């Protein structure tokens with residue numbers, strides 16, 4: 001069948017959205033995924049390719065429009081691919097995210113609970129406080145920045161992005177001008193010449209502070225003093241400049257080595273009334289408006305009592321734990337990345353919080369030790385990376401038996417898998433999706449689990 005349908009065009013109707021926000025169409029019982037097609041759309045679709053047994057198509061012409069289809073703000077969304085929902089009504093996107101969480105919990109967790117309506121933004125534009133862009137050259141040899149064309153390392157130059165912080169975008173433009181003027185070359189993977197690989201910019205939401213990180217092939221950057229002087233003069237918004245060296249041939253953007261070229265090496269921002277110092281290597285949520293809502297939801301769910309001992313696992317720079325410390329007797333946090341733990345310690349001091357302890361460790365190893373020593377734990381916050389937690393972590397959590405577990409997740413699939421384990425002793429009380437990534441298919445979820453057994 002496959003050979004006969006590839007590169008042919010069919011009239012298809014979109015009936016659903018996949019977990020990556022692609023339109024789902026059916027062709028004689030066969031599923032075809034089509035980007036930028038939404039439920040209710042109907043039109044001509046060319047079947048482009050087959051990957052891992054699944055068919056993918058390209059929408060050529062629409063004949064029936066989904067009632068939720070809108071004019072996109074961004075004209076390059078199809079090429080960029082960052083915003084799968086630029087052409088979809090935001091309200092419909094929020095409902096899609098709610099349904100996605102419910103579906104995954106049912107499918108992978110065998111959990112059939114009501115999922116609350118997704119909390120979203122008023123208007124999901126310019127919300128992202130972190131930009132990372134690759135640098136390269138155009139046909140005329142000029143330095144440009146942009147996004148990688150899907151599946152390649154060719155750079156498509158970009159102008160305005162409606163997701164990222166506007167200040168950061170202006171800095172990027174100026175930085176690119178400086179590179180061209182000084183003749184500082186982007187690194188070229190093929191000829192292995194040049195030095196600049198990426199720029200990363202982090203902006204503070206509440207303060208006028210901006211961090212610029214230049215990711216370079218080696219420590220040496222030609223005309224470094226002139227570069228630093230130009231940035232200081234032409235981009236005074238940049239309050240700290242950091243160099244990161246990444247000599248590896250890899251898709252990972254940041255290398256291991258950081259050098260502060262000026263300023264303190266971190267920026268400060270605040271969340272739920274607590275100040276945070278954020279250095280280049282530390283994880284920090286990218287949507288400041290929705291992060292406050294996310295954490296507030298987590299706190300409301302936890303209902304921490306004055307005498308509670310709280311663990312913040314996978315703590316990053318200690319955001320959740322430090323916010324919780326105002327309500328708890330004691331908060332312990334554990335995080336793998338050393339810089340983030342150092343930030344957490346600094347953050348506790350800066351906020352005059354003395355009932356908070358930050359540990360650098362693997363969260364599983366740490367909680368296993370706590371379980372072995374039968375330490376007291378009343379509330380557990382866990383916010384693991386996309387791959388979720390580990391079976392050992394979960395069994396140690398079950399053994400410690402806190403009265404409540406608040407699971408913050410950025411991946412409903414691994415959330416469902418982990419909840420399936422926890423539900424042996426805990427009831428899934430509330431599931432609240434929060435839209436941290438408007439226009440993208442990712443969704444953040446806060447889950448409240450309360451203990452059902454007495455042991």
Ligand code: SAH
Nearest residue numbers: 283314315316335336337362363383384385
């Ligand atoms: N709760 C924080 C961070 C969440 S992101 C916040 O809201 O900002 C997940 C964090 O888990 C990252 O900081 C990552 O460095 C950390 N992490 C990843 N694997 C880990 C492990 N095995 N043990 C402890 N922390 C880990």
